[in-house]
Amino acid sequence: MADITEQEIQVFVGAVNRYxxxxxxxxxxxxxxxxxxxxxxxxxYDFTGLINVGGQYxxxxxxxxxxxxxxxxxxxxxxxxxxxxxxxxxxxxIANTLAGNAREYFGExxxxxxxxTFQGASDLLKSAVRKRPYIIMIKWKQYExxxxxxxxxx
Amino acid sequence: xxxxxxxxxxxxxxxRNGAEALELFSQTQxxxxxxxxxxxxxDGVECTESMTHLNADAGILVVSALxxxxxxxxxxxxxxxxxxxKPFTDEQLVNALLExxx
Numbered sequence: 001m002a003d004i005t006e007q008e009i010q011v012f013v014g015a016v017n018r019y020x021x022x023x024x025x026x027x028x029x030x031x032x033x034x035x036x037x038x039x040x041x042x043x044x045y046d047f048t049g050l051i052n053v054g055g056q057y058x059x060x061x062x063x064x065x066x067x068x069x070x071x072x073x074x075x076x077x078x079x080x081x082x083x084x085x086x087x088x089x090x091x092x093x094i095a096n097t098l099a100g101n102a103r104e105y106f107g108e109x110x111x112x113x114x115x116x117t118f119q120g121a122s123d124l125l126k127s128a129v130r131k132r133p134y135i136i137m138i139k140w141k142q143y144e145x146x147x148x149x150x151x152x153x154x
Numbered sequence: 155x156x157x158x159x160x161x162x163x164x165x166x167x168x169x170r171n172g173a174e175a176l177e178l179f180s181q182t183q184x185x186x187x188x189x190x191x192x193x194x195x196x197d198g199v200e201c202t203e204s205m206t207h208l209n210a211d212a213g214i215l216v217v218s219a220l221x222x223x224x225x226x227x228x229x230x231x232x233x234x235x236x237x238x239x240k241p242f243t244d245e246q247l248v249n250a251l252l253e254x255x256x
Binding site for chain 2: 096097099104108
């Protein structure tokens, strides 16, 4: 199995930028994009959307965000309801959009699952395929989120 | 979302998966459908094909994050009348709907 490259990770960074700018008119800041090292656990916030990746790739992509970011995002999207269910929907939708957009680069060889969403920590996060997943730290307005790319090429 | 260029539209149903969408389609017989592709039970391409068999005149707009061209072509071949990539702006959605209705 081969790692996807640093350059390929930029595909996800581009997708994050496109999402926030297009949907809210306000860019997200990419605060850092790095390989998790040693004992550093990927940053997981209040709500997480996870997409399993298959085909010629294996692993998962997840988007995790704080409750306050999602509340502000739903307001920006003119969504009047901001309960937990809507926040779960939102993280699933964003994870789906980021993974779907990445197929422009990876093509049909990368299949993606429907989003799996959860609140808080989950055992699903332990199913990582890489020892060192890529972490993209995001700040939109003053609120934090992360995209974690834990994918290898078969 | 409201836009003076659009005629009055009424949402007659929303589904969380392809099978539910197909059932609602039969019951409500809509003029327009916005269709996601990545869905549980029945994906959007298959659902588009089934809906087209039921009513070839229905305007099916595929709204998807799957931004590879092959997927868009597949959906269009199965009967979709348009394809809108996520993320999109209100303006892009209005334009896509107007194009479908023209």
